[in-house]
Amino acid sequence: MTKNLRVKSSEYIDETNRISFKFNGKTYHGFKGDTLASALLANDVHLVGRSFKYHRPRGIMTSGSEEPNAIVQVNPGTNRTEPNVRATEVEIYEGLEASSQNCWPSVEFDIGGINNFLSPFFPAGFYYKTFMWPASFWEKYEFFIRHSAGLGKSPTTTDPDIYDHRNVHCDVLVVGAGISGIMAAKNAAKNNFKTLLVEEKNELGGSTIYENNEFNKIDNKAPSEWLKKEIEELKNIKNLEIKTRTSVAAYHQYNYLLARENLTDHLEAKDKTNKIRQRLLKIRAKKVILATGALERPLIFNNNDRPGIMLSSAIKKYSEFYGVACGSKNVFFTNNDSAYESAISLYNKGINVEAIIDIREQSESKIVKKVKEAGIKIYWSHSIVDTTGYKRLNSISIMKLSNDGTSVTGSKISISCDCLGVAGGWTPAVHLYTQSGSKLKFDEEKKVFLPNQNTSEQISVGSCGGDFKIDEIIKNLNKKLKDTLNINETDLDSIKVEIDQENSKRNIWLLPSDKPLGKTKPFVDYQNDATAKDIKLALREGFRSIEHVKRYTTTGMGTDQGKLGNMHALGIIADTAGVKMGELGTTTFRPPYTPLTFGTIVGRNVGKFFDIFRRTPMNDWHVENKAEFENVGQWKRAWYYPINGETMHQAVQRESKAARESAGILDASTLGKIDIQGSDASEFLNRVYTNAWSKLAIGKCRYGLMLNEDGMVYDDGVTTRLGENHYIMTTTTGGAANVLGKLEDYLQTEWPELDVYLTSVTDHYATASLCGPNSKKILKKIIPDLDLSDENFPHMSFKEVNIGSIQCRIMRISFTGEHSYEINVQASYGKDLWEKCIEAGQEFNITPYGTETMHLLRAEKGFIIVGQDTDGTMTPIDLQMDWIVSKKKYDFIGKRSLYRSDTMREDRKQLVGLLTDDPNIVLEEGAQIVSELNQSPIEMLGHVTSSYFSPNLKKSIALAVVRGGKDMMGKKLFVPMENKNINVTVANPVFYDEKNERLNA
């Protein structure tokens, strides 16, 4: 038994295209062009949701993105479901389903509604005050609070849609396609500015497109007729791009704006697939013209939130644009002339208007006279003191307002109605303006915040700039356009405008009731259920800053960011505290203007595109040979190569033994490589490394340690002298980019006199590291001509040779303590080289090993890994690496810091080896180390940094940093774990082959 409230055909509604959709499981019909809100209203459905705190029934309030109440779950239970969508913005399509949120079991009967009757117990700050004691109970409270609160439901399956990002550059960006935006865009484009016009709705024209007030004329035409002609002309203008369904979410500094373009949300499911759903436009504009319009304000009175109570302007739009009557017995409540326009709009369509309640004493405007002539009853100087109707408004009571507007007098009149339009004046939509960093000023006369100080090249035109009447809009727009675009004439010069001049207004932020405030519910923030009472309570409790009041009462903190009620909140605070609104300021408007989907934000950076990853030239071989991978920086590195179902531990033990007993091979291509050339290259290395480089012979390699200026170890690696003025430096895998950046910094800013050039060649070379006692024999097979004797090719030296026709650089260096070679070839030959080594090594059972085995082998030798055994607080002295710090060099990066009182302390944490008393227990990395177990609290001496079971030593080994550890050799310490205390002994960190005999084995 649904009523049809479609009143008169509208050109924006295609009545030949009937669409069925479901709301809360019930099927309804609407037409192409309808929003979910207009279609529901046409079916006489006002009750669409429950409020957040008191679960009060709520209806559709607005016709735009500022909607606080009608937020719904779209397509529930599907993989395209989306919560918190404004019904006023959803364009209906065949098969659309939507449901109410924040109600259980249904919007008609919601258990949480009991909160409404308990509301005296839920004042502002209720949760803060109640659930603080005892503090330990918070976890228990939280469980219940989280279940009873919350708006919609997040999707639980993968989003099937595609999202996109696009960079856009333009000379002029116009935001909003109302009358001001259209005229601004038209004139900008005509004057050869590359112009982009964006509009959040699917139709151009803003509210002027349905403005048929007979007293307003542009060039002797109704504003709507005139604007339609202008819009028609836009199509022929070059340099102009128009994007509808595109909402600017953020306006950052330097005219950088983010906008969401909605491409498929209005389409049926079958038309959505394989198309981009939403696109994030990253717009950099030379000039920005904000034409974002104004939002109508509600009025704050007792029980002002019932379904059926709407903004007067919304009622007008539903009637004029969608051809829908929001009620059959309409009443308006106003403080200005706007409501009269809505009333006449309904009257002209034959919709019943019962009365207009006006808090002003009178108005002499033409439109008011017209209402009088129409026989609509006007109650001057009256205010609504209460409303009734639980799920739908059914009556209002009004009383005479005192002269000062603070109380009501006389007898109460009750008026029966099913729809109430409220008109509290207009608030310029300055949200984007302030996001840009620009500053507002309060206009005492108009009671609005207006743009004042711009931080970038931008103007605010039309009602967002404070011009509400068409003649003001055209006049000021013309002037602003000429100034900002630097042009002499515009299309606006010759426009003639006639308007209804009267513009009186009486502003009362909080309207009185016959009941004391404590017994009333005048809602300020509908979505968060904050009332005027809550705001006054916050002030009584001592909150003064608007930002504090906002957080305490949650006013303006909903998904709508309080677009409707924020001004009233400020007004009530100002009135109560006796300060001027201009001095109070506003809360900060933050992006996004309306909520964005996560899809829009991440664009195509999902799944394997979430982050960049890098693969070595040998990667395919690792994959084919079933390697497990680990992420090191952005690199995918082979971690270990399990065979026959081995666990990681088993694989690593096998790999580690093989590398020491015969031969192993590691893909070391990820190490950072920096090519250093120039006549001052040696001097440069002297300054950046702790040791001396001048005397390094050509063809020799040297290990270097790099510090930060604070003396802490930053990176390490082997650098080879390729020529007189030519070196190649290797860095850690993760540190490569930062090391290059740091070196460039010193070169460019501190030592510009040095003749040195740095080039990153990390990706240019692939590196296979061949190690073990048989590595020499394998290399000999590959390069028979090369003399591999210790005399010709000793440890820490370099040869440039050919393998077949492939040029390669071979360094005889070792990170495992074994005799080993690092073979570098041009990256494209990397896999060939690797396969050659594997083939040649076949007879020696060459074993590929991954990063885990590499870590184990180097730990056996006590070699550090920067970033694992160090953490930015370790000096070379702390690492017991005094040998690498030159005493002779006058200066190097970090040298002076090694002599600071703090870095010279004896009790700093120092690197030591640890052996467990039970050789089978492997310590956990990160485990704490103590010397006493019976202390309370126990003093922590340090922690384990690296720990492995060594298959070559057949015992557990660990590296650790321990306070004063250098002098603790042989000392017994403890590692307390959850269930046991592990006894350990401090040892030399070099566990294996202390004399380095294997390097030349």
Next chain:
Amino acid sequence: MFLINCPYCGERDQQEFKAGGEAHIERPKQPTELSDDEWAEYLFMRKNIKGVQFERWNHAHGCRKWFNMVRDTSNDEIKAIYKMGEKPPSQ
């Protein structure tokens, strides 16, 4: 998101740049001759001005060149950009 006029490449998005802290702090030529306090002054002490500040920036994802910027931290207005080694503009 700033629009930064790299002195070598022209106007580029802030994403391409890295901020490098306060400008015009010269590394002492003879660090070993400094007292702990003097060295600490160089190493740790930085201004954090609300207002006009001299900063180092690096076109990290571009030409990799370092340059200086004068920026008002209260409204992020970039007042001047100049190359390393050039004199800062007088205020």
